[in-house]
Amino acid sequence: MDSTPPDLFAQEARTLADARAAHAQAGAGTAAREALGELIAGYERLLRETRRLVQRSDRAEREMTQINQRLQELAAELEYRATHDPLTGVLNRAAIIDLVNRLCKTHELSLIVLDIDHFKRVNDSFGHPMGDRVLMKVVDCLRQVMPANASLGRVGGEEFTIALPGRDPEASLRIAHAVCHAIEANEVGLPDGSRVTASLGLSWLPRGGSFDEAYGLADQALYSAKRAGRNRVARAEPRPRVLRA
Numbered sequence: 001m002d003s004t005p006p007d008l009f010a011q012e013a014r015t016l017a018d019a020r021a022a023h024a025q026a027g028a029g030t031a032a033r034e035a036l037g038e039l040i041a042g043y044e045r046l047l048r049e050t051r052r053l054v055q056r057s058d059r060a061e062r063e064m065t066q067i068n069q070r071l072q073e074l075a076a077e078l079e080y081r082a083t084h085d086p087l088t089g090v091l092n093r094a095a096i097i098d099l100v101n102r103l104c105k106t107h108e109l110s111l112i113v114l115d116i117d118h119f120k121r122v123n124d125s126f127g128h129p130m131g132d133r134v135l136m137k138v139v140d141c142l143r144q145v146m147p148a149n150a151s152l153g154r155v156g157g158e159e160f161t162i163a164l165p166g167r168d169p170e171a172s173l174r175i176a177h178a179v180c181h182a183i184e185a186n187e188v189g190l191p192d193g194s195r196v197t198a199s200l201g202l203s204w205l206p207r208g209g210s211f212d213e214a215y216g217l218a219d220q221a222l223y224s225a226k227r228a229g230r231n232r233v234a235r236a237e238p239r240p241r242v243l244r245a
C-alpha cells in the first residue's frame with residue numbers, strides 16, 4: 001500500500017504546469033509572455049515557501065505530541081512516587097491515610113496494623129540489606145493472602161496497615177489470622193533459618209469513621225498482641241453500628 005501522504009498542493013502544481021505550458025507557447029518577446037513568466041516565478045516561490053512552512057508546522061506538531069506524551073509519563077511517575085513506598089512498592093503513609101479516610105465515608109471498615117516481631121534483631125544480626133529483604137518478602141506474602149479489595153500501606157519502618165472495606169468484624173478477624181499464619185509459614189531465607197513473625201492489631205468501625213480512630217484502636221490491640229507474646233492477632237472491641245430507628 002502507498003503510504004506517501006497526498007500532496008496538499010496538487011491543484012496548485014497542476015495550475016503551475018498549465019501556466020508553464022502557456023508560457024512556452026506564448027509568442028517570444030511579448031509583454032504577455034514576460035508578465036506570465038514573472039507570475040510563474042512568483043507563484044513557484046510562493047508554493048516553495050508554503051510547502052516549507054507546512055513541513056515545519058508538521059514537525060512542530062510531532063514534537064509537541066512527543067513532549068505531551070513524555071509529560072504524561074512524568075506526571076504518572078511523579079504521582080506514583082508521591083504515593084508509594086520506594087522499597088516495597090505499597091502505598092506510603094500519606095496515601096494509605098488518605099485512602100482509608102475516603103473509604104470510611106462510604107464503607108464500614110476494618111483496619112489491620114501489622115508490626116514485624118523483633119525486627120531490630122534481623123537488622124542487628126544480619127545487616128540492614130537483609131532487613132530490607134525481609135520487608136519485601138513480608139509484603140509479597142501479604143499480597144498473596146489479602147482479599148482483592150484490600151489496600152496495603154507502609155505506615156512506619158516495619159509497620160504496615162491493611163484496610164478491609166465492607167467486611168464484618170468476624171470475616172476481618174479470619175483474614176487477620178490468615179495473614180498472621182501466612183507470614184509465619186513464609187520462607188524468608190534468614191541465614192540462621194529462623195522464621196519471621198508479626199503481631200497484628202485489628203479494629204472495625206461502622207461507616208463514618210476515620211483513619212485516626214481506626215488506627216488508634218488497632219494500635220492499642222497491636223500493643224496487646226505484642227505484650228501477650230507476639231506472633232498473634234488481637235482485636236479492639238468493634239464499635240457498635242448505629243442503627244436507624
Ligand SMILES: Nc1nc2c(ncn2[C@@H]2O[C@H](COP(=O)(O)OP(=O)(O)OP(=O)(O)O)[C@@H](O)[C@H]2O)c(=O)[nH]1
Binds near residue numbers: 123127
Ligand atoms: N532494614 C530496614 N530496617 C528498618 C527500616 N525502617 C525501620 N527499620 C528498623 O526497624 C527496627 C524496629 O525496631 P523496634 O521498633 O525496636 O521493634 P522490633 O525490634 O521489631 O521489636 P518489637 O516490635 O517489639 O517486636 C529498627 O531497628 C529500625 O532501624 C527499613 O526501611 N529497613
